[in-house]
Amino acid sequence: MNKALLTAACAAGVMAFSGAQAADPASNGSVKIGVLSDMSGVYKAIEGPGAVTAAKMAAEDFGGKVLGAPIEIVSADHQNKADVASSVARKWIDRDHVDMLVGMDNSAVGLAVQGLASEKNTITINTGAGSSELTESQCSKYGIHYVYDTYALPVGTATAMVKNGGKKWFFITADYAFGHSLRDNTSRVVEDLGGEVLGSIEAPLSTTDFSSYLLQASGSGADVIGLANAGGDTVNSIKQANSFGIVERGQKLAGMLVFLTDIKALGLDTAKGLEFTTAFYWDRNDESRKWSQRFFEKHGAMPTMVQAGVYSGVTHYLEAIKAAGSDDAKAVRAELGNMTLNDFFVQNGKIEANGLMSHDMYLAQVKTPDESKSDWDLLNIVSTIPAEKAYIAQSDSACPLLK
Incomplete structure (x- = not known):
């Protein structure tokens, strides 16, 4: 009888433990x-x-x-x-x-x-x-x-700039996977629209002095200098290009990946009119x-x-x-x-x-100082880029999982 009771108690304990485990579907x-x-x-x-x-x-x-x-x-x-x-x-x-x-x-x-x-x-x-x-x-x-x-970013930005006369491009490229991918995908958009890529120069991540890169890009005769970089590198590129008077002399800058914080760091006097592609804007x-x-x-x-x-x-x-x-x-x-x-x-x-x-995705344009009504009132949303145009179609994807 004692043996039977012990067996039943053990079985009940196992069932209770199993039930507790089943009731806790989160691992660990x-x-x-x-x-x-x-x-x-x-x-x-x-x-x-x-x-x-x-x-x-x-x-x-x-x-x-x-x-x-x-x-x-x-x-x-x-x-x-x-x-x-x-x-x-x-x-x-x-x-x-x-x-x-x-x-x-x-x-x-x-x-x-x-x-x-x-x-x-x-x-x-x-x-x-x-x-x-x-x-x-x-x-x-x-x-x-x-x-x-890096496929979606140039769909809006490069398309708008080429259609507005920016046919010849030269890139300053962050020298790692992101920069290379962004440059290559932007080049594809430019060339598909009948534009021309004159060249590219690669800059290490976290470069502080872009003067030599900007002078080479400006000297190429390009209509557009494409910045295939991001964050502090983009901010430094644009600030230094502004100090060299590159835009004033008629060349355009294309920030291929620009964030709201970059515009804030640059200020509207420097960034006004800049167009770029984004996935989100706080004031939309x-x-x-x-x-x-x-x-x-x-x-x-x-x-x-x-x-x-x-x-x-x-x-x-x-x-x-x-x-x-x-x-x-x-x-x-x-x-x-x-x-x-x-x-x-x-x-x-x-x-x-x-x-x-x-x-x-969205094509955004930086406001002028006169247009801005508050500290973070920085952008106008120019147009919406539908998902089917912004990204590589699944039927065209090189992902091995889809084969």
Whole structure:
């Protein structure tokens, strides 16, 4: 009788333990999200600490829990080094049980981390890096490219400039994967529209003196000097071009990746009239204004498209966990692929099979000082670029997953 009672008690204990496990669908007792960004360098203002703020806002707005498990946000500085980023990502996944990584505002970092994480069945939502290779030749089953890519950027900017007479181009190119991809994709748009690329010169990341590059570009006789760089490099390029009087002499500058914080750093006197392509502007509608004001109160600056994209990406990731009833990467990725994404950042967005988040982009123009009514009233939205024109069609994609 005692033996029978002991057996029944053990069985009940096993059933209770199994039931507890089944009732806790979040692995390791929490859902942990890692924000991996440039916290101290040339891209700090673009994503950086603001991305951490956005991710924490998303977790808080979701209620701090998903499927009963707490949502944790961790962060690290990748220092714009692929090896540093890979080391952090490996530690986060293997030791700290991070479920999803977001950020990666450097294409070399983004490509390295996406490859590593997918091998370990971990989702990445790349909000900051631009290279279209993230969803083309180096696509992966758990990698998502969320905000923009180097294919979409020139569709608006280069098209507008070529149609307005900017036929001959010369590029100053950031010398790594992002810059090369942006230059190559912009060149394709220019040449498809009947323009001509006269040449390109490569500048190291975080260059402070662009004088020799600008003089060579100006001396090429190009109508347009294309800046295939970003962040502080773009700001320095434009400031120094202005001091050399390049625009005054009749040549145009094309910032192929420009952020709101860049315009703020340049000032309207220097940046007025500049056109560029963006995924988001805080003052576009009531919904974007409401969220952006909340972000401003926490961060002290209006959000860039990347920072807004972090909030959106994290929120939709949490919604996919809820829908899947689990934080298992395969199940969550499937749910993300089934969703139509709608919020203050994106309307009718779709995460494609190759990881591309396809959505509308916008051609923006910097206001003149007289047009601006407040500190962050910096842009006019000139036109909307439909998703089907902004991105590589799935039928044309080189992603091996689609073959």
